Amino acid sequence: MEKILITGHKNPDTDSICSSIVMEKIAKHFGVNAEAVRLGDLNKETEYVFKYLNKEPQRMIEKVDDGQKLILVDHNEAGQSVENRDNAEILAVIDHHRITDFKTPTPLYYFAKPVGCTATILYEIMTEKKIEISKEDAILLISAISSDTLLLKSPTCTKEDIDAFNELEKIAQIDAKTYALNMLKAGTDISDLTPETIVELDAKLLEEGGKRIIIDQVNAADINDVFSRKDEIEEAMNKEIKDKKLNLFIFVITDIINTNSKIIALGDSTDIVEKAFGQKLDSDNSMMLEGVVSRKKQIVPPIVKNL
Ligand code: MG
Ligand code: MG
Ligand code: MG
Numbered sequence: 001m002e003k004i005l006i007t008g009h010k011n012p013d014t015d016s017i018c019s020s021i022v023m024e025k026i027a028k029h030f031g032v033n034a035e036a037v038r039l040g041d042l043n044k045e046t047e048y049v050f051k052y053l054n055k056e057p058q059r060m061i062e063k064v065d066d067g068q069k070l071i072l073v074d075h076n077e078a079g080q081s082v083e084n085r086d087n088a089e090i091l092a093v094i095d096h097h098r099i100t101d102f103k104t105p106t107p108l109y110y111f112a113k114p115v116g117c118t119a120t121i122l123y124e125i126m127t128e129k130k131i132e133i134s135k136e137d138a139i140l141l142i143s144a145i146s147s148d149t150l151l152l153k154s155p156t157c158t159k160e161d162i163d164a165f166n167e168l169e170k171i172a173q174i175d176a177k178t179y180a181l182n183m184l185k186a187g188t189d190i191s192d193l194t195p196e197t198i199v200e201l202d203a204k205l206l207e208e209g210g211k212r213i214i215i216d217q218v219n220a221a222d223i224n225d226v227f228s229r230k231d232e233i234e235e236a237m238n239k240e241i242k243d244k245k246l247n248l249f250i251f252v253i254t255d256i257i258n259t260n261s262k263i264i265a266l267g268d269s270t271d272i273v274e275k276a277f278g279q280k281l282d283s284d285n286s287m288m289l290e291g292v293v294s295r296k297k298q299i300v301p302p303i304v305k306n307l
Pocket of ligand 2: 015016074096116117118148
């Protein structure tokens with residue numbers, strides 16, 4: 001039987017990695033020959049999950065063959081997808097993001113909900129279809145929900161996410177909040193990463209209104225742990241702007257304890273950032289955004305609105 005590949009987005013985060021694996025189980029439940037794959041290295045937060053579970057992550061791929069059948073999780077935008085997606089066949093999408101450029105020549109399953117995490121949608125599908133959730137599945141799903149909602153504190157977090165988290169905690173039989181805080185903290189350690197890696201870690205490319213914009217987000221237990229490396233990070237950002245012909249690069253440092261963010265903005269279109277947030281960038285190209293933690297809900301929409 002032909003194998004269907006399940007992938008999350010490029011620069012995979014914990015939701016993309018963990019939801020692909022759980023989706024493989026759901027697909028197999030329905031008799032589909034599916035394999036979860038990933039489009040990049042694990043970040044340290046996701047590494048923590050696999051160490052905790054004493055489990056190997058799925059295999060990595062970069063592109064797919066013409067005609068490959070795909071299930072997409074945690075994204076739908078072409079720019080975030082596997083290479084050669086245009087020549088593949090998308091059978092299903094399970095996602096919690098905006099839909100802007102999505103088109104297919106054939107009908108498909110599309111599960112979208114404006115919840116905080118793809119894993120929450122998978123939890124609901126498993127519950128509805130009475131698919132058994134193992135302890136390991138529960139920990140994978142808790143990890144994804146905690147990552148995407150900053151432990152249920154992000155404005156993207158919904159009642160569905162909280163309900164899923166609480167039910168999964170019972171199945172996992174762990175203190176999920178303690179586990180998740182340790183996981184988030186593991187993800188903030190970027191001390192041994194080069195600035196080139198840091199600016200690509202969780203970078204998302206937006207192509208809209210004739211602009212090419214990258215927004216990269218890193219979590220920190222203390223903003224200064226990252227901001228103290230501003231000079232080398234800016235150098236790497238400027239290289240990305242040149243190499244990828246960007247109009248704007250926004251680097252977001254998110255304080256996971258106090259739930260604030262500080263951004264650094266570079267490029268020829270930084271005026272968009274000033275308009276979007278109604279404040280001027282400081283002379284060091286930075287801006288403090290009080291209460292902002294969600295790229296999806298609090299950064300992308302005002303940016304897009306001001307293009
Ligand atoms: Mg994601
Ligand atoms: Mg997600
Ligand atoms: Mg994310």
